[in-house]
Amino acid sequence: MNFNIDAVDTHVGHHLDQKIQGVIDGKTKPLGALGQLETTAKAIALVQHIGKEALEPLVITKPHLFIFASDHGIAAEGVSIAPSEVTGQMVANFANGGAAINVFCRQLGWQLNVVDAGILISPDENLGVISQRLGDITEPFHLAPAMSISQVEQGFAKAIILVQKTKKSGCNLIAFGEMGIGNTTSASAIMAALMHLPASETVGKGTGVSDEVVLKKQQVIEQALALHHKQLNEPMQILACLGGFEIVQITGAMLSAAEEKMLVVVDGFICTAAAMLACAIEPKVRDYLIFAHCSGEQGHQKMLGYLQVQPLLNLGLRLGEGTGAALALPLIQAAVGFYNDMASFEQAAVTKVV
Numbered sequence: 001m002n003f004n005i006d007a008v009d010t011h012v013g014h015h016l017d018q019k020i021q022g023v024i025d026g027k028t029k030p031l032g033a034l035g036q037l038e039t040t041a042k043a044i045a046l047v048q049h050i051g052k053e054a055l056e057p058l059v060i061t062k063p064h065l066f067i068f069a070s071d072h073g074i075a076a077e078g079v080s081i082a083p084s085e086v087t088g089q090m091v092a093n094f095a096n097g098g099a100a101i102n103v104f105c106r107q108l109g110w111q112l113n114v115v116d117a118g119i120l121i122s123p124d125e126n127l128g129v130i131s132q133r134l135g136d137i138t139e140p141f142h143l144a145p146a147m148s149i150s151q152v153e154q155g156f157a158k159a160i161i162l163v164q165k166t167k168k169s170g171c172n173l174i175a176f177g178e179m180g181i182g183n184t185t186s187a188s189a190i191m192a193a194l195m196h197l198p199a200s201e202t203v204g205k206g207t208g209v210s211d212e213v214v215l216k217k218q219q220v221i222e223q224a225l226a227l228h229h230k231q232l233n234e235p236m237q238i239l240a241c242l243g244g245f246e247i248v249q250i251t252g253a254m255l256s257a258a259e260e261k262m263l264v265v266v267d268g269f270i271c272t273a274a275a276m277l278a279c280a281i282e283p284k285v286r287d288y289l290i291f292a293h294c295s296g297e298q299g300h301q302k303m304l305g306y307l308q309v310q311p312l313l314n315l316g317l318r319l320g321e322g323t324g325a326a327l328a329l330p331l332i333q334a335a336v337g338f339y340n341d342m343a344s345f346e347q348a349a350v351t352k353v354v
Contacts, residue, residue, distance in 0.1 A: 005285055024042060030353050040290065058340055060173050061173070068117045071180060074138075087119050096127070141241060175267065178321070247270065258289075261288075266292060269295050
C-alpha cells in the first residue's frame with residue numbers, strides 16, 4: 001500500500017526554513033531559551049507551510065484522539081496481569097467517560113473517540129464505539145502469524161477512511177491511544193524485529209507484571225522471532241506476524257494523517273512501535289510526528305533513540321490509552337502561542353541578545 005506523503009524539507013524549501021528559524025530566533029529571548037518548545041514550533045511550522053510561499057500564523061484546530069482497542073491471542077500465555085476480558089471492560093469504561101484518558105481529554109480539550117479494532121466481545125451499540133473490527137482476537141504469534149496480510153491491508157483501509165473523515169471535520173492535530181491486554185508483548189516483539197535485538201532488551205514489566213511474567217514474555221517473543229524469521233524483513237509482514245489489530249490501524253492512521261498533512265502526536269511504547277513501522281514503510285512520515293513522552297516501559301527510551309527523537313515529557317507513565325499524548329497538548333499549544341504572539345526584539349524595542 002502506497003502513501004503519497006510530502007517530504008517537508010523538499011516542499012518547504014531552504015529559504016522558508018530559514019525564515020521560520022528567523023521568526024523563532026527573533027523573539028524577545030536568548031537564542032534557544034525556550035528549548036524544545038522552539039524545536040516543536042519549528043516542526044509544526046514546517047508542516048503547516050508545505051506548499052506555501054509566505055509565513056502564516058500557526059494554528060491547532062479541533063485536536064482529536066482515537067483509542068484503538070483489540071485483543072491478543074498471546075495473552076492466553078500469561079504475559080499480562082489481566083485476562084483478555086479486561087480489554088472489553090475498559091472499552092466500556094472509555095465509552096462511559098471513566099478512565100484517565102477521559103479525564104485528561106475533558107480537561108485539555110481533546111475530542112475523544114473509541115475504536116473497536118477487534119476485541120473478544122463486541123461492545124454494546126449504545127456505547128457509541130466505532131466498529132472497525134478485523135476479527136475477535138489475534139492468533140498467538142509464537143505459534144502462528146498473528147493475522148493475515150489481508151487483515152493488515154483491511155486495517156489500513158479502515159484507518160485511512162477514519163483519518164480522512166476526521167480531517168474533513170476541521171482537525172489538523174491527531175493522536176492515538178490503545179487498549180489491548182497483551183499488547184506490550186506485541187510491541188516488544190515488533191521492536192525486537194525492527195531493531196534486531198533480543199527479547200531481553202525489549203521486554204519490560206508493562207503495567208506491572210512479576211519477574212516470572214517478564215521471563216515468559218521473553219520466551220514467547222524469542223519463539224515467535226525464530227518461527228517467523230524469514231518474514232521479518234518487511235514491515236507489513238512484521239505487522240502480520242507479530243502485530244495486533246489496534247497496532248495495525250494506528251500504523252495505517254499515522255501514515256494517512258501524514259498524507260493529509262496533519263500533525264500526529266505519538267503516545268508511549270505501543271504507539272511508538274506503530275510509529276517505527278510507519279517510518280519503515282515511508283520514512284517521510286517522521287516529519288509529521290511529535291513524540292509526547294518517554295514512558296516507564298524499559299524499551300521505550302531505546303525506541304526513541306532509534307528514531308533519533310526527543311519526547312516532550314518524561315513522567316514515568318506506563319498506562320497507555322493515549323494519556324501521554326493527551327498531556328502533551330498544552331505544550332504544543334504553548335509552542336504555537338509563542339511563535340504567533342510573542343513580540344520580536346524589534347516590536348518590543350528591546351536590544352537583541354545572542
